[in-house]
Amino acid sequence: MKRSRERAASELFAALYPRLAGWCRRLVDDDETAHEIASEAFTRLWARWTSVEEPRGFLYVTAANLVRDHWRKIERERKAMHRATVEAAVHPETEQADPSVRLLVQSLPERLRVPILLHYYADMPIREVSVLTGRKEGTIKADLHAARELLRAHLRRSLDHTL
Numbered sequence: 001m002k003r004s005r006e007r008a009a010s011e012l013f014a015a016l017y018p019r020l021a022g023w024c025r026r027l028v029d030d031d032e033t034a035h036e037i038a039s040e041a042f043t044r045l046w047a048r049w050t051s052v053e054e055p056r057g058f059l060y061v062t063a064a065n066l067v068r069d070h071w072r073k074i075e076r077e078r079k080a081m082h083r084a085t086v087e088a089a090v091h092p093e094t095e096q097a098d099p100s101v102r103l104l105v106q107s108l109p110e111r112l113r114v115p116i117l118l119h120y121y122a123d124m125p126i127r128e129v130s131v132l133t134g135r136k137e138g139t140i141k142a143d144l145h146a147a148r149e150l151l152r153a154h155l156r157r158s159l160d161h162t163l
Contacts, residue, residue: 005049012055013042020059023122027067027102037066057132060124064117071106104154105147112147115140 017038025034041062045055052058105116118129119140126144130137 009046009049016056016059017042020063023060024063024067026121027117028070029102033070037063037070040066054132057128060118060122061114061132064114067117068106068110068113075106101151101155104151107154108147108150112143112150115143116147119144 020041021034021038024037025031028034028037041059044062045052045058048058105113108116114133115129118124118132119126124132126137126140130140133140135143
């Protein structure tokens with residue numbers, strides 16, 4: 001039993017790790033961090049191996065959460081660095097508009113961000129996103145539409161400010 005469990009886990013790792021790590025790489029823009037996140041997702045799966053019904057979905061949702069945590073950490077570090085380097089007496093820092101789609105996706109509320117990450121970045125069909133998130137397909141479609149509209153509005157504002 002243990003041998004077949006280990007073989008199944010090994011086969012799953014061989015089949016899914018490269019794609020999961022590549023997906024993470026596109027989101028965090030760093031090879032080492034992407035591999036750390038993908039490895040951590042597999043470690044968490046292994047810890048719950050007998051209770052997880054859909055390993056692929058578990059891996060992607062776990063990785064999405066780890067990516068979100070990474071983005072938050074980067075933002076905290078950026079803010080701390082900003083505070084440490086800006087002198088109060090010098091002209092106030094004006095935030096440059098950054099129309100980076102990754103940053104805009106990061107800023108979406110979680111209920112919109114997770115479907116965007118799973119559908120567009122992990123290439124999962126709406127039906128699978130629905131199953132993984134426990135929400136109806138119609139809700140996922142509406143959330144994807146709302147997220148696209150928010151992203152479009154943010155990009156438009158960012159471009160208007162840079163012109």
